[in-house]
Amino acid sequence: MAVKYDPVLASIGSRIVKRREELGMSASELAIRADLTSSTLSLYESGQRAMGVDKLHRIAVALKVPLSYLQSEELDEFSAFPPEAIPVMEKLKGLTPEKQRMIIKMFSAQLATL
Numbered sequence: 058m059a060v061k062y063d064p065v066l067a068s069i070g071s072r073i074v075k076r077r078e079e080l081g082m083s084a085s086e087l088a089i090r091a092d093l094t095s096s097t098l099s100l101y102e103s104g105q106r107a108m109g110v111d112k113l114h115r116i117a118v119a120l121k122v123p124l125s126y127l128q129s130e131e132l133d134e135f136s137a138f139p140p141e142a143i144p145v146m147e148k149l150k151g152l153t154p155e156k157q158r159m160i161i162k163m164f165s166a167q168l169a170t171l
Contacts, residue, residue: 067104072127074102076120090119123147
């Protein structure tokens with residue numbers, strides 16, 4: 058269903074395009090990987106069509122990012138990091154505080170050797 062301009066949909070669409078381009082993936086390739094038609098993907102990328110969580114999830118999987126990368130402000134928060142770091146950071150967020158501190162301590166020690 059086509060919708061009027063919605064800044065949230067436009068933001069999600071621009072994030073899809075940005076990540077797709079970071080991966081060097083064409084829109085046609087993403088459509089195939091996400092099991093969408095090219096015209097439907099185009100509407101999503103331009104923010105002209107709302108999508109269900111199932112389709113957003115398929116796009117996220119095809120783009121190799123967590124769903125939250127597309128649906129929240131985390132893209133802006135992590136934009137200074139290479140795309141490969143985002144899933145690692147998502148996993149870190151899912152750990153207990155104690156395990157987070159342990160991983161950060163180990164990571165900091167490794168960084169000090171560089």
